Every structure is written in C-alpha cells, then in structure tokens.
Amino acid sequence: MSRSDSPRAADFPIAIIGAGFGGIGMAIQLKRAGIHSFTVFERADEVGGTWRDNTYPGAACDVPSHVYSFSFEPNPRWSRVFAESQEIQAYLLGVVEKWKLRSHIRFGTEIADARFDEAAGRWTLTAGSGETFTARVVVSAVGGLVDPAEPDIKGLSDFGGEVFHTARWNHDYDLTGRNVAVIGTGASAVQVVPSIAPQVAKLSVFQRTPAWVMPKRDRRYSERARRRYERFPLALRASRFAQYALSELFGPIVFLDAPRLSGWAERLSGAHLKRSVPDRALRAKLRPDFQLGCKRILISDDYWSSFARDNVELVTNPIEQVGHEGIQCRDGSRHDVDVIVLATGFAVGLAAAPFPVQGRGGRTLDEAWAGGAVAYKGMTVSGFPNWFTLMGPNTGPGHTSVLVYTEAQISHALQAIRKIRREGLRFVDVRQEVQDRYNDRLQRRMPYMVWSSGCNSWYLSEDGSNHALYPGFAAEYVLGARRFRASDYEIVKA
Ligand code: NAP
Numbered sequence: 001m002s003r004s005d006s007p008r009a010a011d012f013p014i015a016i017i018g019a020g021f022g023g024i025g026m027a028i029q030l031k032r033a034g035i036h037s038f039t040v041f042e043r044a045d046e047v048g049g050t051w052r053d054n055t056y057p058g059a060a061c062d063v064p065s066h067v068y069s070f071s072f073e074p075n076p077r078w079s080r081v082f083a084e085s086q087e088i089q090a091y092l093l094g095v096v097e098k099w100k101l102r103s104h105i106r107f108g109t110e111i112a113d114a115r116f117d118e119a120a121g122r123w124t125l126t127a128g129s130g131e132t133f134t135a136r137v138v139v140s141a142v143g144g145l146v147d148p149a150e151p152d153i154k155g156l157s158d159f160g161g162e163v164f165h166t167a168r169w170n171h172d173y174d175l176t177g178r179n180v181a182v183i184g185t186g187a188s189a190v191q192v193v194p195s196i197a198p199q200v201a202k203l204s205v206f207q208r209t210p211a212w213v214m215p216k217r218d219r220r221y222s223e224r225a226r227r228r229y230e231r232f233p234l235a236l237r238a239s240r241f242a243q244y245a246l247s248e249l250f251g252p253i254v255f256l257d258a259p260r261l262s263g264w265a266e267r268l269s270g271a272h273l274k275r276s277v278p279d280r281a282l283r284a285k286l287r288p289d290f291q292l293g294c295k296r297i298l299i300s301d302d303y304w305s306s307f308a309r310d311n312v313e314l315v316t317n318p319i320e321q322v323g324h325e326g327i328q329c330r331d332g333s334r335h336d337v338d339v340i341v342l343a344t345g346f347a348v349g350l351a352a353a354p355f356p357v358q359g360r361g362g363r364t365l366d367e368a369w370a371g372g373a374v375a376y377k378g379m380t381v382s383g384f385p386n387w388f389t390l391m392g393p394n395t396g397p398g399h400t401s402v403l404v405y406t407e408a409q410i411s412h413a414l415q416a417i418r419k420i421r422r423e424g425l426r427f428v429d430v431r432q433e434v435q436d437r438y439n440d441r442l443q444r445r446m447p448y449m450v451w452s453s454g455c456n457s458w459y460l461s462e463d464g465s466n467h468a469l470y471p472g473f474a475a476e477y478v479l480g481a482r483r484f485r486a487s488d489y490e491i492v493k494a
Contacts, residue, residue, distance in 0.1 A: 012421050014038035015125055015135035017111050017354075020049020021403060022141030022390035024092060025070055026410050028099050032072070033414060035421075039133070040101070041125070043110035047096050049143050051089040054188070056169040056341075058195030059085035062187060062216070062299050066236065067243040067401040070095070076229030076236050082218045114138065115358040116385060121426035121494070123386065137417050141390040142354045144468070145346040145458075151183065154321035161326075162339040166192055167346070173339065177201050181327055181335060183319070184343035185211055187298055192343060193312070194302035203312045204335050206319055206327065209295070209456070210288045212269045216299040247400035248473055254293045254399035255471065257450045262292045269297075276304035285316050293450035295457040296398060348458045348468060359384035360429070373467040376435040376488065377481040379409050385427035385492070386420065388413035394442055395477070396459075396469045398451070404474045408482040415484035428489040445471040 014030065016023045019042035030038050046052050061068050065078040068088070073095050079087060096102060113126040125133045148165040156163065164170045166188040180200045182189055185207045197203050221229075229236040253261045269292065277283045286304060288295075306312050317329035326336035352373060353365035360383045368381055375381045378395030379388050390409045397405060416428055446452055449471045451459045459468045470477050 012037050012137075013133075013135045014137045014139065014417065015111075015123065015133060016040040016139045016141055017125075018042065018049065018141035018143060019044075019047040019096075019105055020051075020141060020143050021092070022143065022406050022410075023047075023049075023139070024096060024101065025403075025406060026139050026141060026390065026413065027101050027104060028070070028073065028095065029410050029414050030417070031099055031101075033418065035417065036104075038104060039135075040105040041109045041111050041127070041133075042105055042107050043128075045107045047101075047105065048089045048092050049146065051085055051092060053146075053167045054085055054169075055171070056166040056188065056192050056195075058191035058193075059166075059188075060191060061085075061088060063247075063401045064243040066240040067247070068403060070403065071240065071407060073098075074233065074236050074240065076233075077226050078221060079226075080218055080220045082216065111355060113356050113358075114387075116360060116387075118360050118385075118427075121386065121492070137386045137388070137413075137420065139388045139390065139413055140354065140392075144348065144391045144396060147347045148342070149345050149347045151342060151344040153183070153319055156322045156340075158324055159322045159326075159340060160324040161337060163342065164339075165342040165344070175200050175339065178338040179326075179336065180204070180339050180341060181206060181337040182341045182343050183327075184345065185209070186343060186345055187296055188345070189343035190298045190300040190303040192341065194300065194306045197306045197309055197312050201311065202337075203306075204315050204327075204337065205307075205312065206315045207285070208318070209290075210286050211295060211298045212266065212288050212292045213272060213298045213300055213303055214265070214269055215272050216301045218301070244400060244404065244474075248475060251399040251473055254297060255449055255451070255469070256293075257291070257448055257453050259291065262450065265297075266292045273304055277307055279308070282307055282314065285314055290455040291450055291453045293398065294453050294455040295451075295459075345458055357384065357387070359387070372461060372463070372465050374435065374439045376430040376438050377409075377412070377477075378405075378470070379412060379481070380430040380435075380489075382430050382432040382435045385429035386416075388416065393467045394439075394470050397474055398459075398469055400474045405470065405477055405481075408478040411482040412484050416489075419484065419486065424494050426492045426494045428486075428491055430489050434488045442471060 014037060016026050016038055019040050023040050027040055060082050064081050065083040069075050075091055110128040111125045112128045115124050123135045123138050148167045162173050175196055176199050178200050179202045181204045182193055183206045193205055253265050273283055273287060307314050317331045317333060320328050320330045326334060328334050357365040363383050373393035375392045378392040390406055395405050446466050460466055
C-alpha cells in the first residue's frame with residue numbers, strides 16, 4: 001500500500017473491465033493518484049484490445065499518433081505520423097510495464113454478470129467461470145468496436161476454402177499466389193486491400209457501398225525529429241496540440257449536415273479519386289452517392305489506386321450466396337477464390353449493455369436502455385451507482401482521437417472515486433433529471449448532423465437514432481465531462 005493509499009483503501013476494491021486503451025489509461029491514472037486497490041479484468045490473455053486483435057496487413061491508426069496516445073504518457077519515438085498497429089500495441093505494452101500494471105490484471109477472466117447491492121454499496125461481478133468479485137466502483141472499459149460482425153451471407157459456412165475476419169487475421173495462412181476475396185470496403189478494408197494486393201494472384205473486392213476516401217499523407221518521423229521530441233517535450237506537446245486543433249478545425253465538415261462544407265471536401269476526395277483511378281467507368285463505381293461524413297471518412301493514399309492493378313477487381317454486384325468454391329453474385333457471376341477475408345466491421349458495443357448489469361431495485365441496463373442507450377456524458381446511468389463507462393453512448397468521435405474523450409471520462413471517474421473514498425460514501429448515482437436533460441439536448445442536435453442525412457452506417461441504431469457519436473466538438477465534450485460535479489449526483493452516505 002502506498003503512502004497515499006488510506007487504510008480504508010484495502011476495503012475499497014475498484015474493478016476495471018477491459019485492458020485496452022481505456023482500462024490501461026484508467027489504471028495509470030489511479031496509480032498516479034496513489035490508488036492501488038484496483039483489479040483489471042481482461043477476457044483475453046494480453047492487454048491492448050483493438051491493437052492486440054487487429055493485426056491484419058496494413059493495420060494502422062487513421063488518427064495521428066501524437067494525439068492517439070495518452071497525453072500523460074506522450075511518446076516522442078513514434079516512427080511515423082500514423083503508427084501501425086504493432087507499434088501502438090508496443091506502446092501499450094510499454095506503459096503497462098512502466099506502471100507495473102501486470103500484477104493488477106486478471107487475464108482470461110470474462111465478466112459475464114454484474115449486480116449492485118444497494119444496502120452495501122457494492123457491485124458483485126461474476127466471471128464466465130462462475131467466480132465472483134466484489135467492487136465498490138466499476139469502470140467499464142470494454143470498448144465499442146470489439147467483436148467481429150459475422151455477415152449474414154447465405155452459404156458462408158459451406159465455403160471450402162479459408163475464411164477469416166480482419167480482426168482475427170490468420171497469420172498461418174500464406175496469401176501468396178492465392179485468389180482472395182475481400183468483403184467490405186470500410187476502414188479496415190482500405191488498409192488491407194493495398195497491403196495484400198501485390199502479394200496475391202487475384203484480389204476481388206466486394207463493395208456494397210463505396211466510401212469517401214481522403215489522402216492520408218503519412219510520413220516517417222526522421223531520427224532527428226524524434227530526438228527533438230525527446231529533448232523538448234514542449235515540441236511534442238505542440239505537435240499533439242496542432243494535430244488535435246486541426247481535427248477540431250475540420251470537425252464541422254465531418255459532423256455537420258452542411259452540404260456546402262461537405263461539397264468542398266467531396267471535391268477534394270473526388271480529385272484524389274481521379275488521380276488514383278484513370279478509368280472513368282471504374283471511378284463512377286467507386287464514387288459514393290451519399291454526403292461525405294454520413295459514413296466514416298476513410299483515409300488512404302493507395303486504396304483507390306489498388307484498383308488500377310491488373311490483379312485487383314472491384315465487384316459491385318450484390319452477393320447472392322457463397323458456395324463451396326467461392327462467391328456467387330446476384331447477376332449469376334461466380335468468383336472462385338481460395339480465401340474470403342471478411343472486412344465487415346464489428347458488432348457495435350457503444351450503445352448496448354456488454355453483459356447483464358443489474359442496478360438499483362433489480363432494474364437491468366437492458367431495461368434502462370430499451371429505448372436506446374443513454375448515459376450522462378456517456379458515462380453514468382441513473383440507477384447504476386458507482387459505475388462509470390468509458391466510450392459509452394454518444395461519445396464516439398468521427399473527426400478526432402477517441403482518446404481525447406476517454407481521458408475526460410477517466411478524469412471524471414477518478415474525481416468521483418476520490419470523493420467516494422475520501423468521504424466514505426456508500427454510492428453516487430447520477431440524477432435521472434440531469435441525465436435526461438443532457439440527452440434531450442444531445443438528441444435535439446442530431447437532425448443537424450451529417451450522419452442523419454440518409455445513409456446506413458454503424459453509427460445508427462436499427463430505428464435510425466444515433467446513440468454512438470457525439471454531435472459536436474471534442475473540446476465542448478471534454479470541458480463538460482472532465483469534472484465530476486457532485487450536484488449532478490445523488491450522494492448517499494454510508
Ligand atoms: P465498417 O466500417 O463497418 O465496414 C464494414 C464494411 O463491410 C462496409 O463496407 C459494409 O458495407 C460491408 N459489409 C458488412 N456486411 C456486409 C455484407 N453482408 N455483405 C457485403 N458487405 C458487407 O467496418 P470496419 O472497416 O472494420 O471499420 C469499423 C470501424 O472501426 C471504423 O468505422 C473505425 O471507427 C474503426 N476502424 C478504425 C481504424 C483506424 O485506422 N483507426 C481502422 C479500422 C477500423 P456497407 O457500407 O454497405 O454496410
């Protein structure tokens with residue numbers, strides 16, 4: 001126990017669920033605050049979340065690394081502006097070692113159920129194995145885009161070749177000289193397609209909806225630049241701030257339903273398409289017909305130009321079914337392949353209970369969210385005391401680093417934890433009217449946001465409502481969310 005850990009701390013178990021960016025960030029900030037009585041529950045056998053799982057060729061972050069890393073753990077040694085998956089994972093492993101977090105992590109432990117005991121002010125967490133744990137505070141950091149979405153394609157299980165999802169890449173399978181199908185043209189596909197195209201015999205890319213693509217303009221940081229960032233932390237901070245400020249500046253293009261702004265960006269993207277694909281007919285198939293920003297804007301310098309290669313074909317006929325030899329389209333055409341890569345995205349967890357969670361009075365989170373997932377600042381839900389969600393409902397950004405939001409949430413949760421410990425509170429529970437007011441304001445903005453302009457995307461729930469993205473600038477969210485305001489909460493003494 002450290003000096004700042006009070007005697008009560010031993011009796012103040014904190015559970016963090018998930019050892020991805022969110023969970024690791026929370027754990028570091030607890031340690032920095034001198035709070036050591038926490039356990040991180042991780043279902044896998046390593047930390048990293050997204051960056052542990054997404055190891056497909058070309059996997060990289062499409063947000064610049066200086067801002068896609070913790071502000072409290074800056075890394076002057078990023079090798080390039082947009083770091084690749086392996087380097088991000090190495091960064092996370094590094095901070096875990098630096099902060100000696102491994103002894104706090106229970107690997108292979110999937111929390112499957114959580115129940116709150118109001119009289120005791122404690123959560124009981126039950127793992128899939130049946131083992132139970134108690135916690136005074138729970139920080140749910142399970143991530144929003146984790147479990148691969150299995151596409152509903154007839155006959156997929158009958159395919160005689162190899163099938164794998166981008167987030168579960170089979171590195172034992174050598175693609176060299178193979179005929180490969182990639183299904184999907186989202187953020188994962190634009191990275192994997194140019195990476196494997198030179199290696200395979202033939203690559204057929206099955207596009208259901210084309211995507212707007214912007215130039216990436218990635219570059220390596222020279223050794224000199226990296227040394228400068230090491231020697232002058234202020235220069236690193238300035239770079240981080242510049243990357244963040246730029247994303248905010250262009251934010252309205254990405255999130256507002258403003259056709260003139262979108263039109264300007266569409267022309268930029270259109271010019272990129274023209275430079276990349278000389279064939280006019282092919283260009284027409286690759287050009288989206290929805291407003292830019294409605295779906296996630298992709299960035300790549302070499303995705304579109306991959307289609308100029310002789311061994312890459314774009315298939316726009318809808319998939320009818322998969323047979324033993326390959327994929328059959330609705331027009332009757334057949335594409336026999338050795339392997340099918342599913343770049344079909346994720347089951348979106350931003351807006352749903354990750355597992356049964358029972359709060360005050362036996363009410364479940366699924367019941368509370370029957371009309372759509374809502375939380376106060378995306379973090380706390382009335383009736384579920386001492387429970388803080390990182391990357392919860394309406395906290396996803398389309399235009400900047402998710403970590404800007406996550407750090408604000410960590411700060412909010414940390415302040416709450418300190419107050420509960422310091423004052424020996426039984427629990428804090430966000431007031432229903434505060435939560436409702438916050439969400440009414442948020443939802444009133446949605447009609448003005450571009451992702452409501454008439455396309456399909458993982459941003460929207462089945463009823464067309466948006467419980468995933470934050471409708472505004474990150475700065476506004478951060479200023480509102482990073483402080484824990486006790487008056488927003490029902491404070492219950494022990
Ligand atoms: P995604 O954006 O959801 O794209 C899935 C693709 O699969 C879409 O093109 C979709 O078509 C297609 N698809 C799904 N089911 C299909 C079916 N049954 N038949 C044919 N096509 C089907 O998934 P993702 O590319 O994995 O990206 C998901 C999110 O992860 C991104 O939006 C981003 O937030 C994150 N991500 C980030 C990075 C990064 O660099 N930071 C990299 C990868 C992913 P429709 O468009 O028609 O639905």
